[in-house]
Amino acid sequence: MVENSRSRQIKFHFGDSVPLEMHKVRIVQKLSLPPVEDRFKAISEAGNNTFLLNNRDVFLDMLTDSGVNAMSDRQLAAMMVADDSYAGSETFCRLEKKTREIFNKKLFLPTHQGRACENILARTLVNAGSVVPMNYHFTTTKAHIVENGGTVEEVYIDEALEVDSNHPFKGNMDLEKLKNIIKINGAEKIPFIRIEAGTNLIGGQPVSLANMRGVRKLCDQYGIMIVFDASLLADNLYFIKTREKECQEMSIREITQEISNLTDIIYFSARKLGNARGGGICTNNEQVYLQMRELLPLYEGFLTYGGMSVREMEAIAVGLDETMDEDMINQGPQFIAFMVEELQKKGVPVVTPAGGLGCHIDAMRFLDHLAQTEYPAGSLAAALYLVSGIRGMERGTLSEQRDEAGNETLSNMELLRLAMPRRVFTLSQVKYAIDRIGWLYENRQLIGGLSFTEEPRVLRFFFGKLQTRSDWQLKLIDKFKNDFGDSL
Ligand SMILES: *Cc1c(COP(=O)(O)O)cnc(C)c1O
Numbered sequence: 001m002v003e004n005s006r007s008r009q010i011k012f013h014f015g016d017s018v019p020l021e022m023h024k025v026r027i028v029q030k031l032s033l034p035p036v037e038d039r040f041k042a043i044s045e046a047g048n049n050t051f052l053l054n055n056r057d058v059f060l061d062m063l064t065d066s067g068v069n070a071m072s073d074r075q076l077a078a079m080m081v082a083d084d085s086y087a088g089s090e091t092f093c094r095l096e097k098k099t100r101e102i103f104n105k106k107l108f109l110p111t112h113q114g115r116a117c118e119n120i121l122a123r124t125l126v127n128a129g130s131v132v133p134m135n136y137h138f139t140t141t142k143a144h145i146v147e148n149g150g151t152v153e154e155v156y157i158d159e160a161l162e163v164d165s166n167h168p169f170k171g172n173m174d175l176e177k178l179k180n181i182i183k184i185n186g187a188e189k190i191p192f193i194r195i196e197a198g199t200n201l202i203g204g205q206p207v208s209l210a211n212m213r214g215v216r217k218l219c220d221q222y223g224i225m226i227v228f229d230a231s232l233l234a235d236n237l238y239f240i241k242t243r244e245k246e247c248q249e250m251s252i253r254e255i256t257q258e259i260s261n262l263t264d265i266i267y268f269s270a271r272k273l274g275n276a277r278g279g280g281i282c283t284n285n286e287q288v289y290l291q292m293r294e295l296l297p298l299y300e301g302f303l304t305y306g307g308m309s310v311r312e313m314e315a316i317a318v319g320l321d322e323t324m325d326e327d328m329i330n331q332g333p334q335f336i337a338f339m340v341e342e343l344q345k346k347g348v349p350v351v352t353p354a355g356g357l358g359c360h361i362d363a364m365r366f367l368d369h370l371a372q373t374e375y376p377a378g379s380l381a382a383a384l385y386l387v388s389g390i391r392g393m394e395r396g397t398l399s400e401q402r403d404e405a406g407n408e409t410l411s412n413m414e415l416l417r418l419a420m421p422r423r424v425f426t427l428s429q430v431k432y433a434i435d436r437i438g439w440l441y442e443n444r445q446l447i448g449g450l451s452f453t454e455e456p457r458v459l460r461f462f463f464g465k466l467q468t469r470s471d472w473q474l475k476l477i478d479k480f481k482n483d484f485g486d487s488l
Helices: 036-045 073-080 090-103 114-125 139-147 175-185 209-222 233-243 252-261 286-299 310-323 331-345 376-388 427-442 472-484
Strands: 107-111 131-134 151-154 192-196 225-229 265-269 279-283 358-362 393-395 415-419 450-454 465-468
Touching: 036 376, 036 472, 073 310, 090 107, 090 252, 090 279, 090 310, 107 114, 107 286, 114 139, 114 225, 114 265, 114 279, 114 286, 131 175, 139 151, 175 209, 192 209, 209 225, 209 252, 233 252, 233 310, 233 331, 279 286, 331 358, 331 427, 376 393, 376 415, 376 427, 376 450, 376 472
Parallel strands: 131 151, 131 192, 192 225, 225 265
Antiparallel strands: 107 279, 265 279, 358 415, 393 415, 450 465
């Protein structure tokens, strides 16, 4: 187990300390938990694909952390004083000023969301034959690089793909592999090296400041730029502060500046960083800035709004400021660590150490009686919804695409991701999730596989529909009713 130094976690006198919310809830949204029969109907109609469920049928929505984080009173207040104008609004000036203050980069381009930054970056910097090394790919990033004729080279450390590990920074780059990639391809083929904070697809795993310094050194040697994807920076900052010895005395602001000064370009999805909806690119490189700026009116909007509403821009400016507060960014990682530790006590296989973003369940081991071609992570997502009303996301073979010959591409990992939108759930809701997952684990032999009834060629995990390979869901409902009686 990785020991986080929880300097700011409040200690309890009786029993184990639990994460304590450092905020109070002043606006609430009513939830409903439909009975198990209704959930069966809903998941059947959704083709056993949690993406196709209607939110009205969902109790706890753990599909994603994107655009669904709780806003603060200060963010909502700021939205009311937004200055609406096509060009040169006060709102833009405030947001630009805030990004300069936090990232220490003088040039800022607003975009409508994270992947829009990737489109602009790739169109500006990636050509046919370009090679872009990165700690791990992200779906939309890779798509934009490939679209522009480039390829992605992942240079993760060996521990990155170990589900059960105690490495505190599984998002680190392997510097030896990186050096080799540069030597083999030649620096002129490499427009930039991309480092992703809180590496999304391997379970929200952080990269260390020390590792970033190492990457910078190599890049300086070869004259290569570093592009930093800061979408999941909030969680990563918390892990640097608590897991990296030399940073424990530094403030979150200081750590952010250190990271920032190691990079040439920073971009982010404000659906995650800043708890609102939008995005942006920050840099000191005037030449690249001017090239990127030409694309903004084409794909985003005028330079002072980039496709965002001014209200969201105000919310982002305040949200970025609040991200510099440890009491605000610790809540997600502490809740996730609690969930991971409690599930481990029940023997449930989970990705360790606990990362940011969410809790990731290892469906390969959870359902080791299923073949990958029966989509264990997809089956587990459907089964969990059935017994709890909780919506998670499949991250496994179902999320891959068949090869040209029509064969399955088996995924490295079969994960059920249970995202933890920031400051949205209470600890008792997390405990409910742990309880139902634990029950499902005890009854895992009842869970069967899935097969497609409608299989789109691309992005099949978004739109595809599946059926159960037997009547296993009816048997699961019988057992559920037997154990829980009248309870929903
Ligand atoms: C979500 C995400 C993106 C894309 O951002 P959107 O706002 O969803 O377009 C890019 N990189 C990472 C690491 C992300 O998590």
